[in-house]
Amino acid sequence: MIRFEQVSKIYPGGQKALTEVNFHLRKGEMAFLTGHSGAGKSTLLKLITVIERASAGRVFIGGHDIANIKRGHVPYLRRDIGMIFQNHHLLMDRSVFDNVALPLVIEGFTLGEIRKRVAAALDMVGLYGKERHNPIMLSGGEQQRVGIARAIVNKPALLLADEPTGNLDPKLSMDILRLFETFNDAGTSVLIATHDLGLIARMKYRTLTLRQGRMIGGESDVAMPVN
């Protein structure tokens, strides 16, 4: 699903964010990406979503070499990646329904189809019946789940989560991770960036560790057994 080959990223100004990173996330695999802040987690996720491009090395997403993807085709690549952010990136002046429906509207689904899929996605994250609410009226955990519903609503092959449990208490965090597990069971590849080591310890998934831009653990190609 995701393959990095000798990937380095140097930002303009000379700041080295990633150095010769190698790893491979298989189709249907779930893994954690960890490291201190500043270790390069965000940069790695930005390379996957083509917000940034690698300075050296090759990045493959679903078999595509990112270097060959033209600017105009980036949106179509992103449609196949569900992204979840620590600060949710929700539109606070729109209803929950509008937020979750956004990827489907962009893709050009009919209203009937959108209603069906949004309802299914909200049901999956346990927010069924809150379509008309504004995100501002929801708790932090609920807002995060709106973000997750938006990420999964068009059934992407890959889910990326950047500190999805950053602001949540341990019990809510566990609920969110269980949610990711159910998507993974359904065949979706999942990569979760987090520095919550306690959380990782309780789950038996492969852990990719970054330190100062280098991958120091978990880069082996061997997939851990799912559960």
Added chain:
Amino acid sequence: MTNSASLTRSKLPISGRIVMFFIRHVQHAMASLGELWRSPVSSIMTMAVLGVSLSLPAALQVMVKNAETITQSWDSAAQISLFIDGPRSDKSIQSLIARIKVYPEIDDVRFISKDDALAEFRKLSGFGDALDYLDENPLPAVVTVFPTERYSTPQGARELLAKLEHEPEVSFGRLDIEWLERLQALVHVLERTVIAIGALLVLAVVLIIGNTIRLAIMNRRSEIEVMKLVGATEAFIQRPFLYTGIWYGVVGGILAWLIINILVWYLDGALSHLLGLYGSNLHMKGLSLGELIDMVLIASFLGWIGSYISVRHHLRAIEPS
């Protein structure tokens, strides 16, 4: 995600995509209108600015249009006097008249014989008695030619004059046209001025709309970032802004049309009084409904251009981080 074709295409079938394309356009157009409706004060301010800006070139256009109708009515006053060479028999003059009457350039021909000319001169000059002492009539016979409308312009009349002077009976022709040329030159200067000022004001409209759209883009920056993150193409993101620009243009165009017609209505009373004193009953022409459509089309096109420039420039700069 499994083959490269899926990267360039939506997941929907082609027929569904075509239908949804149009539905989306209508939805975006309506959504943009709704967006303007939700912040009525600032929208109306922008539209009013556009209306006033557009009304200035439109007012100049009305001026030119009215000036043209007036000069056109003067154009037809052009006439050519042909003086007949020496003593000619009536017969040869009649044959000349018959010949030039069939010229396609000529509307009407009038003949003033030597005797008629003398009688007229006697009457108008007051030298009546003195003329009796002359042995012979010194005045030439004159054929007055009225060109058709097409040959009433200075250039056309001049061409016609040159042609007529080739006739053997004609000594020389006279074309009193200087004043007409001066008037036309004046109208020409006026037209050029209108075009120059109009171009500047049109540029102002484009810039105003571009700036308004730029502010709209800045206001919705976070929304644009999110849309880019979930895979919206730039065409999709820019569409509502383009429609907003078009709506500004449409309403601005209608406002300008209204402003002009109110102005014309206001001025016409005074102007027709003035013209009445000169014995004319000309009325000022306002802008017709057809011109309303033209103005709305032009203004919405300007709106589209302004927002397109702005969107091209500013949307690219917004990238999710």
